[in-house]
Amino acid sequence: MVSLVAGKMNLYKVELDRGDKVELRNSLRSEIERLKEENLEYEGKLEGYRENVEDFEDIYEELALEYSRNSRLLGYEIVQGEGIILTMSDGEAKDSEVPGSMESWLRIIHNEDMLKLLNELNLHGAETIEINGQRVTETSEIFCSGAFISINGEKLPAPFVLKVVGDRERLDPYITNEYNQIANLEHRGIEISVEKRPIMTLDDSIEEIYPLYLEELNE
Template sequence: MKRHRVSVFLGSVVIGLGLSVMVSLVAGKMNLYKVEMDQGDKVELRNNLRSEIERLKEENFNYERKLDGYRENVEDYENIYEELKLEYNRNSRLLGYEIVQGEGIILTMRDGEAKESEIPGSMESWLRIIHNEDMLKLLNELNLHGAETIEINGERVTETSEIFCSGAFISINGEKLPAPFVLKVIGDRALLDPYTANEYNQISNLKHRGIEINLEKRPIMTLDGSIEEIYPLYLDELNE
C-alpha cells in the first residue's frame, strides 16, 4: 500500500508538471509575447496554435493513461520510479529549471551609435535604441520559427518572464540586464536558418533602424537553468 501511494503521488507530481509545461506553451507564452503582428503572422500563429492544441490534447491523454498505468502496476515500483524521474527531469528542462543543450543560434544586439547631429529624445534617437516591444516581437518571431528555449544574458525566458525597458537596461525575471543583449536560441535550425536569412523580419527591421545585430550559428551550445521552481499558492484542484 505504501508503494502504491508513493508511485501514484510521484505520478501526480509529474503529470502536474507536464500540464504546467502545456500551459506555458499554449497560454503563458502567447500572453507574454502578445505584440503587434501583420496578417500573415496572425494566420501562421493561428495555424501553429491549432496544431499545438491538438498535439497537447493527445499528450494530455497519454499522461492520463500513464497515471492509470501507475495505479494498476504498483508492483513494478522500480521501473515506475525511473520513468517518473525521467519525465520530471524533462519537464524541469522545458520550464527553465535545469540546464539544456542543443543546436541553435546566438544573436548579439546593441543600440546604434548616436550621430553628431542627433537631438536627444528625437525620433532618430528613439529608432536606434532597443526597446522592450522590439525584444518582444523578436521573441515572438523566433518562437514562430523553430525556437524551443531562449536565454537572454543568462536569463531563461519562460511563461512567467517579464520584459521591460529600464533606462539603458532590460528587466527580465526581475534582473536588470545591460547591453549588449545576447540571445541564445536552441531550436530547429531547419526553421531558424531560413528565418534569419529573410529580409522581411524583425532582425532586418532593427538593422535598418541602425541597431547592431550579430548572428552566430552553433551546432551545439548550453543554456543554464535560471528559473526557481514554481509552487502555486492560490491554485486549487477542481473536485468533480
C-alpha cells in the same frame, strides 16, 4: 477364555491402529490439497505484485522523464543543444541626432522590440531562449528599466546576447529572411550579429515555482 478375550482385544487394537492411519492419511491429503490451493492463491498474488511493481517502475520512469523535460523547458536545469546566438546592441548616435527625437528612439532596443523578436523565434523552431544568462519562460517579464531591459527581476544592459536552442532547419531560414524582426531592427540602425552553433549551453537561472494560490477544480 482369557486368551480369546486377549485375542479380541489385540485384534481390536490392530483395527483401531489402522483406522487412525486411514484418518491420518485422509487428513494429510486434505491438508495437502488445502496447501496447494493456498499456494496457487499466493502465486496469483505474487504475480499481481510483480505486475504492479513493473507498472510502478514504468510509471515512475515516465514521470521522472517528464519532470526532467519540464525542468529543462522551465529553466530549472542547465541544457545543451544546437541553435543560434544573436548579439544585439543599440545603434550609434549620429552627430546631428537630437536627444529624445524619433531618430534617437529608433536606434535603441526597447522591450517591445525584444518581445516581437522572441515571438518570431518561438514561431520558427526555438525551444528555449536565454538572454544575458536569464532563461526566458512563460513567467518571465520583459520591460524597459531606464537604459536596461528587465527580465526575471534582473536588469540587463546592452549588448543583449540571445542564446536560442531549437530546430536549425527552421531557425536558419528565419534569420536570413529579409522580412523578419531582425531585418526590421537592423534597418533602424540597431546592430545585430548572428552566429550558428552546433552545440551550446544555457544556464539554469529560474528557481522552481511552488504554487500557493492555485487550487484543483473539484467537479
